[in-house]
Amino acid sequence: MLASQANSLRTALAAETNLDTRRMRSHSIDLSASQLSVFPDEYGLLSDLYQLTMSACYTGEEIANTPASFELFTRRLPADYGYLIVMGLEQGLDYLQNLSFSPKQILDLQKTALFDDAPNSFWRLLEDFRFEGEVWAMPEGTAVFANEPMLRIEAPLWQAQIAETYLLNTLNYQTLIGTRAARLRQAAGPKAKLYEFGTRRAFSPQASLWAARAAIAGGIDATSNVLAALKLGRQPVGTMAHALVMAISALEGGEDEAFEAFHRYFPAAPLLIDTYDTVAAAKRLAQKVADGLSLNGVRIDSGDLVQVCQQVRSHLPDIPIFASGDLDEYAVERLRAEDACIDGYGLGTKLVTGAPVNGVYKLVEIDGIPVMKESHGKLTYPGCKQVFRQYQDGQIIGDRLALAIESTQQGEVPLLKRVMHDGMRISESESLDNIAARTAETMQALPESVRRLQTPEPLTIELSSGLESLIQSTQKRSL
Structure with a gap:
């Protein structure tokens, strides 16, 4: 009798051990399968390291919350492209609204030892993070050209900096696909x-x-x-x-x-x-x-x-x-x-797939001071900007790249719209049908010489007198 009970107990323990082993293996498989899936509560760490190290540096220098403006644009179009069609804004706004850092994520960062010399105030900044900025953007389905901002972020310096990697990822890739679809x-x-x-x-x-x-x-x-x-x-x-x-x-x-x-x-x-x-x-x-x-x-x-x-x-x-x-x-x-x-x-x-859209994300203003990059082949324009599109008989005849504070002239339409205020969306998500209709209207409005697939001609992009003056004064200040 006792021997029988002992055998039964051993059998039950063995079965439970086997079940626990299977559970552990299953958990291990589930964990490994999901490790590289991205969820909204992980957006904070979906970043290049230098976004975080720069933010820590800004914190130590007590400039992290200084008002700053960054613009996302491409310096040049892919070869044989006369235009790009903006896409990816929806996922960019979703990212900004969900961006945060959990206690575990902060602990994981601390365990890397890369931030051992970072100020303690940096961790407090991450703990309390909520995106508080303004976002101005071109609606998806809009044609854009070289050096024209698709999107502008106005936010505390470190918050605007943190957003760079993800915003470039979604806008660059979806703009490539949207443009190729329009060309097809x-x-x-x-x-x-x-x-x-x-x-x-x-x-x-x-x-x-x-x-x-x-x-x-x-x-x-x-x-x-x-x-x-x-x-x-x-x-x-x-x-x-x-x-x-x-x-x-x-x-x-x-x-x-x-x-x-x-x-x-x-x-x-x-x-x-x-x-x-x-x-x-x-x-x-x-x-x-x-x-x-x-x-x-x-x-x-x-x-x-x-x-x-x-x-x-x-x-x-x-x-x-x-x-x-x-x-x-x-x-x-x-x-x-x-x-x-x-x-x-x-x-x-x-x-x-294909030749990438090489969009960049650059600081254009800090604490009201316009800034510009002057590296050879990588010049950027200073100040917060607006793109004014000029139409004639329903056709796009040119764009004027101007300062955001400049006024609209007759026959022009400003393209950058405010879509987020104090970190909150101020408009509903657009349907794909609406975006597709805008893309079709945009393509019809582009001159044939610009939208043709072989050897397209660039659209005329005029710099406003205000922007030209700001470029000159900013260059003189940096000498």
Whole structure:
């Protein structure tokens, strides 16, 4: 009896030990899987180290709370770009509203020993942190040019400094995607369906969500990223991969069986027809369409798209043809010019990657004193600025970069709007539909010479007399 009880106890203890071990392993797996996911309560540490070390230095020098203004802009546009389309403001404002430092995060910083000589008042600053600044920004979907601020922060010096890394991350990346989307829409024309397929090529899972958002706001119709689509209140789109065709062909007899199987469960989805012989597949589908098959489209991902799509069109004259395969705006423009008979495009790698938007974030004023960087090739303009856009008959004819205190002249529209006061948003989030409409209106208003894909001409950017005077006086003061 006692031996039996002892055995039962040992069995129970062993089972509990095994359960605890599994729990520990599970916890370890969960922890490692989530370690590099970013949550809003971690925004404070999502920063380059020098933002924090500079802030500690400002604190020690007792200038941390001095009023300061920083502007985010690009010194030059990517090669062969005549403009950029501003995107990413929504995520930037979300960051500023959620920016904080928890006791554990402060302790983790202290454990690095990097701040051993920092003043104790720095830690108190972090403990009590809440962003208290003003934000002026161009609305998303607005065209911007070199040296024009997309965004300006007016805040205590250390708060404005802390924000640099994250703001550059979201505005630089989403502006790149929004601009490429606008260029693709221009190349494809207003009627073509454009789908974002870039999740597997985006620079991270987080970037894939931002890419989907910015692409739709820039003029793309939909995304294949299911999470992004549902978060954005959209319907995800997609077809199938070659693997389905090969698998069912091998197991059930052939390519037609694969088409029939997929169409049985997803009758509204296009069929991918280039796994083996694209034209032969189109011929067989044409017979099935004649026999009553309701086919909503075919997708072609390889080959000479002009020749192949024209041949497919000859067999399927009323069926939408979608093309994919590392296409960019130049390829789409060429395919359209050569009458490739394509109704829509799946756009991946070339949409969500590419030459970066090299935006910078620079101090322009401290305690009411204008400042400027004078390094060779990296000159910045001093003072808080406004961009005044000039229109004639609905067309943009030029911009005037001026001081924020200067007045609007006849025919001009100021582009920077105040969107945050004392750290609180003063306007509602914009819908993607509104941003996409603004992008489309912006593209229509740009001169053809500026928006063309090949050798665009720069828009005329005039410096106001007030800004020119301030540049000269600031340069003299620094000598």
